[in-house]
Amino acid sequence: MSKLNPSLPGLPADSEEGVPVSVRIRERLREQQRRFNANDNIADVLQPGDLEALLDEVTQKMQGVLDSMVIDTATDHNTGNTARRVAKMYLTEVFKGRYLPQPAITEFPNAERLNELMIVGPITVRSACSHHLCPVIGKIWIGVLPNQNTNVIGLSKYARLVEWVMARPQIQEEAVVQLADLIMEKTQPDGLAIVMQASHFCMSWRGVKEMDSRMLNSVMRGVFLKDATLRREFLSLIPK
Ligand SMILES: Nc1nc2c(ncn2[C@@H]2O[C@H](COP(=O)(O)OP(=O)(O)OP(=O)(O)O)[C@@H](O)[C@H]2O)c(=O)[nH]1
Numbered sequence: 001m002s003k004l005n006p007s008l009p010g011l012p013a014d015s016e017e018g019v020p021v022s023v024r025i026r027e028r029l030r031e032q033q034r035r036f037n038a039n040d041n042i043a044d045v046l047q048p049g050d051l052e053a054l055l056d057e058v059t060q061k062m063q064g065v066l067d068s069m070v071i072d073t074a075t076d077h078n079t080g081n082t083a084r085r086v087a088k089m090y091l092t093e094v095f096k097g098r099y100l101p102q103p104a105i106t107e108f109p110n111a112e113r114l115n116e117l118m119i120v121g122p123i124t125v126r127s128a129c130s131h132h133l134c135p136v137i138g139k140i141w142i143g144v145l146p147n148q149n150t151n152v153i154g155l156s157k158y159a160r161l162v163e164w165v166m167a168r169p170q171i172q173e174e175a176v177v178q179l180a181d182l183i184m185e186k187t188q189p190d191g192l193a194i195v196m197q198a199s200h201f202c203m204s205w206r207g208v209k210e211m212d213s214r215m216l217n218s219v220m221r222g223v224f225l226k227d228a229t230l231r232r233e234f235l236s237l238i239p240k
Pocket of ligand 1: 200
């Protein structure tokens with residue numbers, strides 16, 4: 001007798017018929033013993049058509065949320081398509097950093113063997129907190145001390161990597177560490193410094209309703225950790 005599918009009793013374990021696409025994706029992730037936290041990227045386990053199917057599934061679930069909030073989406077002319085809009089916004093816009101592969105990075109040979117401090121910023125951060133899914137809007141500055149033996153990456157690619165990492169539900173402390181790990185892996189510089197400043201809408205729109213408070217945090221890697229003069233130079237060059 002074939003084993004029953006735990007996701008859909010009545011169907012054999014190898015049957016995909018009627019199984020929600022999110023269940024199939026989670027099974028693939030569990031088979032690979034992969035984490036799928038809010039701020040993890042899962043693009044490499046998605047198969048062709050999965051994202052479109054997820055859009056339908058999230059739309060259906062969002063419709064359930066609206067129904068449970070007693071919003072009459074059948075006759076309210078403003079909310080008829082809200083479930084679909086929200087699903088599309090989550091999957092293809094504000095949280096696309098979970099579902100899309102990493103942007104391609106153009107590398108150039110470090111022909112002049114540059115090893116001077118380079119700073120890029122402010123790069124706009126658009127993210128959301130993992131707790132309330134409220135927007136987190138801010139800016140980031142990245143300082144790189146290139147290694148004279150490694151390639152340099154195109155300037156715009158820092159902004160693309162920031163967008164990819166931030167377009168996920170995040171907490172700010174983890175977001176900057178994820179970004180630092182990624183830039184270190186891609187460019188292998190001698191040092192990397194990142195400073196992020198952001199407004200958390202979960203603190204202004206709701207909750208304590210503090211309109212002006214910001215969160216500021218930084219991460220330093222390589223020579224920035226050891227060299228206080230370099231660290232000071234980076235921090236002094238960032239506009240206040
Ligand atoms: N450390 C950190 N905290 C965050 C971040 N974004 C949001 N938070 C906080 O995470 C907490 C959310 O958890 P809870 O305390 O369970 O939420 P809550 O009961 O709605 O709390 P209030 O916001 O105080 O109303 C809040 O204190 C948020 O301000 C972040 O990036 N880092």
